[in-house]
Amino acid sequence: MKRNLSVRIGKLVLKNPVVVASGTFGYAEEFRGFLNLKKLGAIVTKTLTLRPRQGNPPPRTCETPSGMLNSIGLENPGIEVFVKEKLSFFKRLGVPLVMSIASEEDPAEFVELAQRIDALREVGAIELNISCPNIRPQASGSRLQAKACGVQPAACSSLIAQDAHATHSLVKKVRRVTTKTLITKLSPNVTDITDIALAAEDAGTDAIALVNTLSGMCIDVEKRRAALAVTTGGLSGPAIRPMAVRMVWETYQKIRIPIIGMGGIIDTQSALEFIIAGATAVSIGTANFVDPAISQRIVEGLQAYLLRYKIKDVHSLVGALLL
Amino acid sequence: MARQLNAKILENARIKGSYFRSVLLSRQIASHSRPGQFLNIKVSSGTHPLLRRPLSIHGVDKKKGEIRILYEVVGRGSEILSQQKSGGVLDIIGPLGHGFDLRNLYPVTRNPILVAGGMGVAPLFFLAETLGQGPRKRHALHARVLIGGRTKEQILCENEFKSCGCRVEIATDDGSRGFKGKVTELLERMLRPPNPVSRIPSPESRIPIYACGPRPMLREISRLASVYHISAQLSLEEHMSCGIGACLGCVVKTRTGYQRVCKEGPVFNAEEIVWEKSFRKGGP
Ligand SMILES: Cc1cc2nc3c(=O)[nH]c(=O)nc-3n(C[C@H](O)[C@H](O)[C@H](O)COP(=O)(O)OP(=O)(O)OC[C@H]3O[C@@H](n4cnc5c(N)ncnc54)[C@H](O)[C@@H]3O)c2cc1C
Ligand SMILES: Cc1cc2nc3c(=O)[nH]c(=O)nc-3n(C[C@H](O)[C@H](O)[C@H](O)COP(=O)(O)O)c2cc1C
Numbered sequence: 001m002k003r004n005l006s007v008r009i010g011k012l013v014l015k016n017p018v019v020v021a022s023g024t025f026g027y028a029e030e031f032r033g034f035l036n037l038k039k040l041g042a043i044v045t046k047t048l049t050l051r052p053r054q055g056n057p058p059p060r061t062c063e064t065p066s067g068m069l070n071s072i073g074l075e076n077p078g079i080e081v082f083v084k085e086k087l088s089f090f091k092r093l094g095v096p097l098v099m100s101i102a103s104e105e106d107p108a109e110f111v112e113l114a115q116r117i118d119a120l121r122e123v124g125a126i127e128l129n130i131s132c133p134n135i136r137p138q139a140s141g142s143r144l145q146a147k148a149c150g151v152q153p154a155a156c157s158s159l160i161a162q163d164a165h166a167t168h169s170l171v172k173k174v175r176r177v178t179t180k181t182l183i184t185k186l187s188p189n190v191t192d193i194t195d196i197a198l199a200a201e202d203a204g205t206d207a208i209a210l211v212n213t214l215s216g217m218c219i220d221v222e223k224r225r226a227a228l229a230v231t232t233g234g235l236s237g238p239a240i241r242p243m244a245v246r247m248v249w250e251t252y253q254k255i256r257i258p259i260i261g262m263g264g265i266i267d268t269q270s271a272l273e274f275i276i277a278g279a280t281a282v283s284i285g286t287a288n289f290v291d292p293a294i295s296q297r298i299v300e301g302l303q304a305y306l307l308r309y310k311i312k313d314v315h316s317l318v319g320a321l322l323l
Numbered sequence: 324m325a326r327q328l329n330a331k332i333l334e335n336a337r338i339k340g341s342y343f344r345s346v347l348l349s350r351q352i353a354s355h356s357r358p359g360q361f362l363n364i365k366v367s368s369g370t371h372p373l374l375r376r377p378l379s380i381h382g383v384d385k386k387k388g389e390i391r392i393l394y395e396v397v398g399r400g401s402e403i404l405s406q407q408k409s410g411g412v413l414d415i416i417g418p419l420g421h422g423f424d425l426r427n428l429y430p431v432t433r434n435p436i437l438v439a440g441g442m443g444v445a446p447l448f449f450l451a452e453t454l455g456q457g458p459r460k461r462h463a464l465h466a467r468v469l470i471g472g473r474t475k476e477q478i479l480c481e482n483e484f485k486s487c488g489c490r491v492e493i494a495t496d497d498g499s500r501g502f503k504g505k506v507t508e509l510l511e512r513m514l515r516p517p518n519p520v521s522r523i524p525s526p527e528s529r530i531p532i533y534a535c536g537p538r539p540m541l542r543e544i545s546r547l548a549s550v551y552h553i554s555a556q557l558s559l560e561e562h563m564s565c566g567i568g569a570c571l572g573c574v575v576k577t578r579t580g581y582q583r584v585c586k587e588g589p590v591f592n593a594e595e596i597v598w599e600k601s602f603r604k605g606g607p
Contacts, residue, residue, distance in 0.1 A: 026569035033324050034416075034567075046571075054580055057599070059562050061572035066370040068564060075571045075581065238370045266370065289565035290365065290373060292327060292416070 003306035004313040005299070007041070007280050009258050010181030010206030012096050012124045014041035014281060017314060018271070018299045021262050021285035022047050022100035022127060022185070023072065027086045028093070034292035039299055041281060042096040045082070047129045049102055050109045052078035062218045062227035067237030067264070068286060069216050071228045074102060074132055079113060087122050096124035098183065102132055107160075107170050111177055118178040126180050128205075130160035130170060131187030131212035132234075161187040161212070164199040171203035183260065185209040188240070193247045194254045201255045208251060209260040209283065211244045237286040238264040245277050252278020252319050266294065268301025278319035325419050325567065326351055329412040333389065335405070340476055341396040343405045344381070350388030352417050356380045358450035359422025359558055359590040362392065363566035365414040366403045376400040377563045377585070379446035379535075380418060390417075393445040393479070419566050420589050423450055423533055423556055428464070437468045437489075438510055438544060440536020444470060444480040446558050446589075447535055455487040465489055466533075467513075471506025471540065475499040506536075507543040514551045531556065532593075545593040555593035559584050 005016035020028075022044040028037060037043070055075025062069045076082070079101075090097040099117050103109035110128060117123050160166045161184075171184055184200040186193060188211040197208050213234025218227040226232070244263025251259055261279025265271050266287040274282045284295045291297075302314065311317060334346040352362070363375040381393040396405050407413065423446075428435065435454065437447045447468070457463035465488035472478045473496045484491050493501030494509045502509050510532070534544045535558035548555035561573040561584040568586035575584055576597040582588065 024565075024570065026567075030565075030567050030569040034327055055571065055574070057576070058572075058574050058581075060574065061562050061564050061570070063372055063374050063562075066373055068374060070564075070570070070572060072571050075574070237373055286373070286564075289570055290375060291414075292565075292567065 003303055003311065004315075005302060005306070007258070007314065009042075009183065009260065009281060010125060012042070012181045014096060016041045016299050016302065017275065017279075017281040018295050018302070019044060019098070019260060019281050019283040020288060020295050021283040022098075022129060023070075024285040024288045027082070027089070029086070029089050031288070031292050035296040037093055038095060039296045040095050041299070042098055042124065043090070043093075044098040044100050044127055044283065045086075046076055047074050047100040047102045047132065048076050048079045048082050048113070049074060049104060050079060050113055052076065052081065053104070057229040059227065059229055060233075062233070064216070064218055064235065064237075065239060067235055067239030069218055069228060069233035069235055070213070071230045071233035073230070074104075079116060083116075083120065087120065091122045097122055098125040098127050099123050100127040100129050100185070102129040107173065110170060111173050114174045114178045114180075118180055124181065125183055125206075126174070126178060127183040127185055127209060128171065128174060129185050129212070130167060131185050131189075132159075159187050159189065161185070161196055162190050164195045167196050168199040168203045171200050171205050175204035181206045183207045183209050185212055187212050188214045188243060188247060188263070194250050197251045197255050201257050205257065207258045207260060207280075208255065209262065210247055210251065211240070211263045214240050214243065236264070238266055238270070240264050241270060241273070245273050248274055248279050249277040249321065265298070266290070268298050268305060271298050271302065272305060272317070275314070275317050276319070276321050278321075280315075280318050324355070325417055327414070327416045328352070330390070330415050332407055332409050332411050332413055334409050335407050337405070338393075338479070342393065342479060343396065343401075344391060344393050345404075345407075347390045347392070347413060347415065348388055349390060349415070352415070353383040353388045353390050354385050356383050356390065356418040356449075357422040358425075358453050359446050359556075360418035360420050361446070361566075361589065362390070362415045362417035363419055363563070364392075364404065364416075366400045366407075372400045372403075374564055375416065375566060376404065377419075377560075377566055379558070379589075380449055381445045382449045382452055393442070393448075395442050416566060420585055421587060422446075423558075423590050425453075427554075428454075428531065434464050435466050435530055436510070436513070436532045437466045438506060438532060438534040438536070438540070439468065439470045439480075440506060440534075440540040441472050441477050442479075443535035443537075443540075443558070444484075445535070447533060448480050448483055450533055451484055451489050452487050455489070463488070468492070469494065469506050469509050469513075471495070471509075471536070473497065505540070505543070507540055507547065510544065511547055514547060514553065534558070541593075541596075542598045545596060545598065548593045556590050557593050557596065558589045559591060559596070560589065
């Protein structure tokens with residue numbers, strides 16, 4: 001018997017809870033031929049900005065124990081080119097499209113981006129990437145964050161997602177201009193993730209995505225240089241999973257809106273950890289690089305797990321941690 | 324179109340020192356591969372290492388459906404690969420990337436020059452083999468191959484190149500084989516006009532160069548190509564994660580901005596590349 005895998009994120013209905021994470025799935029067409037894209041719950045684009053961004057100099061990645069560091073720097077062609085050249089692919093695909101957006105300098109850009117996306121019928125939801133650790137060297141994140149929270153840069157930390165007030169203010173501004181499902185993506189580089197999640201919920205986000213990468217650094221001791229050209233980057237992969245599961249669990253206990261959980265999911269078991277901790281949907285990131293068909297196999301794996309435990313609906317697993 | 328599949332390992336053996344050659348069975352990949360393309364190989368079933376390892380396609384046998392790779396053990400990933408037994412299977416993705424462009428080569432009257440530094444012989448041998456067969460028999464080209472290495476221990480495939488009709492010249496830094504010096508010095512001697520005053524380019528200068536090797540070597544070839552007005556195609560490396568163009572990790576700076584080594588590359592025209600100070604070079 002078929003089990004119900006379908007979940008709701010805001011107004012969006014996903015046929016299953018398996019999503020592919022921003023920045024790890026390109027614009028989906030790269031993965032054509034490796035899996036059946038139609039099987040996915042939703043696809044999140046690489047983060048887009050108002051203007052094209054060339055990104056950081058190489059080396060941009062470095063492998064670490066059970067993970068990797070990246071400092072891509074949000075390289076993307078800008079929203080206009082995306083809409084012109086990539087969007088039609090999704091129209092034909094029929095899988096909910098989530099557009100991830102960010103701004104380099106000015107929170108007003110988030111608003112402008114959201115306004116433009118609001119008019120695009122192909123787009124199911126907007127994900128606010130307020131947690132990318134890789135855009136500081138180019139445009140000081142602190143300036144952006146300062147504008148968002150209305151104080152001097154010195155008083156602010158670097159990412160919007162590191163400050164509850166800044167998060168609240170930004171989500172609220174964007175909420176005003178779009179009726180599309182709004183997902184706010186949080187950073188694990190914080191003392192208490194639930195403060196930020198609560199702020200985003202209060203400001204009207206429909207869902208929380210967590211986590212983005214954990215800030216990290218790796219050194220080549222022979223050369224006595226950082227492995228990444230820009231010194232620090234974002235850690236992803238199985239190495240961050242226990243931390244990410246813990247953050248989902250903590251957040252789940254405090255908020256009412258759905259959580260899209262991610263961080264080091266590489267198979268069905270690790271996806272289930274997030275669901276049981278409280279995630280309504282899960283997002284596959286780095287694992288797409290290792291096995292481009294993994295997301296589809298996780299969908300099948302979840303189905304099998306529900307059958308095995310005679311669970312009718314995936315919802316009854318969400319936050320079903322036995323205490 | 325690249326595929327992900329399990330390929331049977333027909334052979335995996337040390338050829339000398341820390342160099343290994345494997346033969347894998349995949350009719351699909353063998354029949355679609357072109358010189359300069361690569362495979363992205365999952366070497367471990369666990370998460371350390373987590374990412375795949377890119378290795379050039381060293382040659383194919385389309386009839387038998389075989390693919391060859393040639394690699395050096397330099398770290399954990401290649402170490403694990405070297406321990407795989409024949410009879411086992413490897414999870415591979417390929418053929419990936421944009422290989423050498425051979426379109427402008429035919430019809431030609433002279434044979435192209437291949438310059439390999441160390442492991443650079445891996446993709447260039449596939450190229451030499453392909454040129455040796457030609458699109459048609461009468462168009463077979465026998466490349467002139469220059470191979471460089473620190474010592475004779477780093478010189479690979481000399482006989483293989485010879486057996487497909489190539490003329491091989493060798494350069495070693497320590498002079499333990501062939502010319503003592505850089506392989507690019509050998510190349511420059513070949514390109515330099517016989518009479519420097521006349522400024523008439525040597526006949527070699529109309530011949531395309533294909534090269535693969537360490538960055539400094541490729542950079543020097545790029546310089547020579549511009550001085551002598553020759554076209555050169557370079558196969559570049561950069562740290563790679565996905566190998567299919569999604570992560571934007573393996574970029575190199577070009578005149579038109581960053582381009583992906585795994586997608587637009589690994590082969591680029593020399594004049595496209597913007598050479599910058601290598602972040603990996605240098606030391607304390
Ligand atoms: C398109 C492409 C084709 C390649 N073809 C071949 C080939 O035919 N034969 C071969 O022996 N090698 C080839 N390489 C390099 C090969 O991928 C690396 O040597 C290998 O990934 C090292 O893995 P490891 O786990 O053994 O070493 P690691 O422990 O990962 O690294 C060991 C050392 O190698 C360096 N390194 C790791 N990956 C790369 C990389 N992608 N490029 C440059 N340096 C790297 C590291 O910085 C480190 O100094 C190719 C690389 C690319 C990008
Ligand atoms: C190479 C790379 C690029 C990424 N780019 C983005 C991005 O553009 N926007 C974003 O919100 N997250 C980005 N991420 C973060 C992932 O979406 C995800 O939050 C993180 O990697 C944790 O999940 P994982 O461990 O499954 O990869 C990127 C991650 C990687 C590895």
